[in-house]
Amino acid sequence: MTQAVLQVNHLNKLYGKHKETQYHALKDVSFEMKIGEFVGIMGPSGAGKTTLLNVISTLDQATDGSVKIAGTDITKMKQNQLADFRSQQLGFIFQDFNLLENLTVYENIALPLSLQGVAVKQIKPNVIKVAENLGIQDILPKYPVTISGGQKQRVAAARALVHEPALILADEPTGALDSKNARSLMETFVHMNENLGTSIMLVTHDPLSASYCQRILFIQDGQLYKEIHRNHTRSAFHQDILHVLSEFNTPSEW
């Protein structure tokens, strides 16, 4: 059996103080992700996607339940341990890129390595390798303001990938991209997943982007609603996703 990179067990998240009106953002969510898997999380706005991602990415704390990443239970860690864990085991890609605009592309990608105290000599080959993999080796000396949105997201992907984390968490990475760039970024993800063996968890509400995944978890109202696997072509999977989405009730009908 392939080892699990992520194990989520009976995860609960409540917002609001005790005795006040509480909002149950996650209700008893459990699932598992294997090493090298490319999983998508989908659901309507307010379903709990971002909360789930925040808890998994250790930025937010669960009220109840456990999250294990690469065998470590992150729900029991302290702030500084969490920071170290994030920097070593996780790679982040955000919708609004979140690149540091005061650093060059090269420096942005190199930052996670510098932070981990990797020897200066080893940084350059690593950065160049990952940049070549993502096709951005030509823009390394540039500053983020001078490159396009698609390139920015590739840089963000490179930065998430450079320290070879156990898991990459991508939050709506195609949200700010046009369809051409979105498609090309998703192909990059597939390339990362298939050729480099990277485990990726993708949160999106774009069915086309989601169709690049191998498996999709749908959540609604804080609960796992459905799970589908890709068995055949991507376009067929796209149709499957659209089909599930159409089953969702729109909030106005409730």
Next chain:
Amino acid sequence: MLVKLSLTSMRKMFKDYLVLLFGLTISIAIFYMFQTLAQNKAFVEANAMISATMFVFHVGTFILGFITIFYIFYATSFIQTLRQKEMAMYMTLGAKKSKITQLMFMETLFIGLISLVIGIIIGMGLTTVIADVLMDMLDFSAEATGFKAIYASSIITTVIFYIILFLLTSMVNAWKIGRKKVLDLLQANKQEDFIKTSGVKTFFGVLFSIILIVIGYYTMIHMAKLQYIGVILATVTIVPGTYLIFISFLPFFVKKLKQNRVLNETGINSFTLGQLRFRMLNLTKVLGTVAMLIALGLGAMTAGFSFYHNVELQASKFQANDIAIYEPTKEDMKTLEAMELTEENTYRYKVIGNGVFFLKDSLLERPPLVPHTGDEKGVGMEKLADIKIKRVKEKLPAPVYTMDGTKGEELPDKWWNAISFELNADDNMFGERTIYVVDQSHYEKIDTEEKQVIVTKAADFSKHLSAFKQLEERQKRVAESYVGHPVDKTGGKYNNYVGLKSFSSGTVFMGIFLGIAFLMMMASVLMFKLLSSAGADIERYHMLRKIGVRKSLLQRSIYRELFLLFLFPAIIGLVHVLIGMQMFSFIMVEPYTKIWLPISLFVAIYGLYYVMTVQLYKRIVLPKQH
């Protein structure tokens, strides 16, 4: 309606406006403080040791005005950055552009006027408190000298200056917002301030700034010769030179630091340096201002302290010996025995009728020390430090000398100095009597009791001040016995020392007073700039925290970044001060005496201020822990 809206949102952004109000208020208070001195001509001229002080104050007003204009323009444009998004929103909702322009104008003016009122009140308070404390410390009374903390003329100057300034900035602000497109305003926050440094421009910038500063330094070192022109020349070279260094050299320097890969790619350094580099580009002028204010403030303080510590040195340049003791008593001898003396000469004299006769041979045996000004050829001196203390060399071949040469030969200059200033044989001591220097045979013919005068110098004058005071008291009685009526004895080093000390306290007061004012202004400029731009950094720190940078590392990065930002202007300001002290060498013997005192005082205050800024900055940018 719009006015109401704008007031509501101003209240919402109260914190930001508070920062702005604080900055403006301090600037006005300091300007007022400066004017209480600069406008009070009677006080300055009565208390300054340099005749050109009033002129220096005029130049000071110019420099302060220049810095203030720059600062106010910057600070009020901060209002615009706070408000432009909202203004744009009103426009998209259908507000007319003319209305928005008007609103912006009124708002800037409103803030300006409020801060003007508060600023002048604070200025009066500060002036009163600081002046009281300083005068108390220096034993220096305000009423007697005509210093007024609440001074009509400076209120008027401050009000006129700032009203004009605020009207101007309001117009500029209104014009700027009126010129922009709604879209630009809406997206104002997203614009990146990215500036490229070109090699050629940097090179010429650095070259030009160095040339300017070298000229300025040269002028300051030779201030005694250049005088008024020197002050103007130093101002017009050093001020722009300093700004240019920050505009051209520093960004280049940080860029070079960044290019060092080992340094840049270790830990969080790349981020720290990246922050610094970006900061540097829009902080250059602020850092230049800070460096200038440090130079002015620290310079004024150092000069003040230096005057104070130079009094003794100065007194010993005017007189080689500490005291001349006529008819020493046993008590006097005992007092002298308790001191370590470097010079002790006994001369013999006789007093009869209307003549005082010094024995030539006793004088020549070991001639007294006198101050020698200029070189051998008698060319005038440029600095007090050029005065050399040497023994009188001239021989006295004639049998009889008098001071004015009416009865016998005229005494050579150096001997004249020795008798009048070192032996203090003047009107106060001997009344109307003629002072003679005679040879043995003439001396013996005078039929009266022989007396002695001891001319002496202690190793450390300031250690024995009270002893000298007692000795001088006794000498006063001796003088009275010669003259026959009470005398007001002014000669002697101790009396000179006391006189100089009280005279210098006016200058010391002005120096320290201005020093505090300038350093406060510096603090407000730097803090205002750093904190007002901190908002833009919040996202960066959050991002770093997300990708897993420990909080302690982020803190270290902040400490380092701000440290460098504080360091550069401090170094340049300090160098300006160290060289600038040369200006005073024509009036002070050692301008650098105890210079560590004001400097360490400055370093302590500046350091405290650095820690405070870091704490405030940290509170703004660092993500809160849940």
